[in-house]
Amino acid sequence: MVTQLEIKDLHASIDGKEILKGVNLAVKQGEIHALMGPNGSGKSTLAHTLLGHPKYKVTRGDILLDGESIVTDTPDKRAKKGLFLAFQYPVAVPGVTMFSFLRAAYNAVHTTDKNEAPTLFDFREAVNEKVKLLGVDESFITRYLKKVSREERRSGRRFFSSHS
Numbered sequence: 001m002v003t004q005l006e007i008k009d010l011h012a013s014i015d016g017k018e019i020l021k022g023v024n025l026a027v028k029q030g031e032i033h034a035l036m037g038p039n040g041s042g043k044s045t046l047a048h049t050l051l052g053h054p055k056y057k058v059t060r061g062d063i064l065l066d067g068e069s070i071v072t073d074t075p076d077k078r079a080k081k082g083l084f085l086a087f088q089y090p091v092a093v094p095g096v097t098m099f100s101f102l103r104a105a106y107n108a109v110h111t112t113d114k115n116e117a118p119t120l121f122d123f124r125e126a127v128n129e130k131v132k133l134l135g136v137d138e139s140f141i142t143r144y145l146k147k148v149s150r151e152e153r154r155s156g157r158r159f160f161s162s163h164s
């Protein structure tokens, strides 16, 4: 399990325009950091750069997980190492239930071999436990990924961050 994220003198550009100009930040396991700044100051740019969005180019500096650089890793590799970027506005996908989505996401991040994936029954048990823990309405899990209320959107995000 990763215990420290370190951002060192990070410079990043979009379409040749430098947005991040030397960001330094260390986040240890269990710490919560809130980044505050005016509109357009680069908060989203930093988040996208951390996850490896292809539009954002790192031109200098480094991003380290437990001392190991991840700047050349693709987003899926970064996710497997423990980074997750929540959706600000989750995408509506009619026909796909929250349960199937969570199961696919969980298996993609946590298993390399299909046979290692939790059985449907075990995964449902684990999800039910989290549903109770978070006080989410049970129907939330069987509904399609689609437009939901603000409060439900927040619950969705909490769900992801509690299910590691």
Ligand SMILES: Nc1ncnc2c1ncn2[C@@H]1O[C@H](COP(=O)(O)OP(=O)(O)OP(=O)(O)O)[C@@H](O)[C@H]1O
Pocket (backbone or CB within 6 Å): 014, 015, 019, 037, 038, 039, 040, 041, 042, 043, 044, 045, 046, 055
């Ligand atoms: N796709 C893009 N193409 C060109 N410039 C962009 C792009 N995305 C962001 N920028 C520019 O990068 C700068 C930082 O924007 P960013 O969205 O990271 O700021 P922010 O701090 O997240 O702002 P907000 O508080 O509005 O969410 C701005 O000058 C913005 O115009």
Ligand SMILES: [Mg+2]
Pocket (backbone or CB within 6 Å): 043, 044, 045
């Ligand atoms: Mg933003």
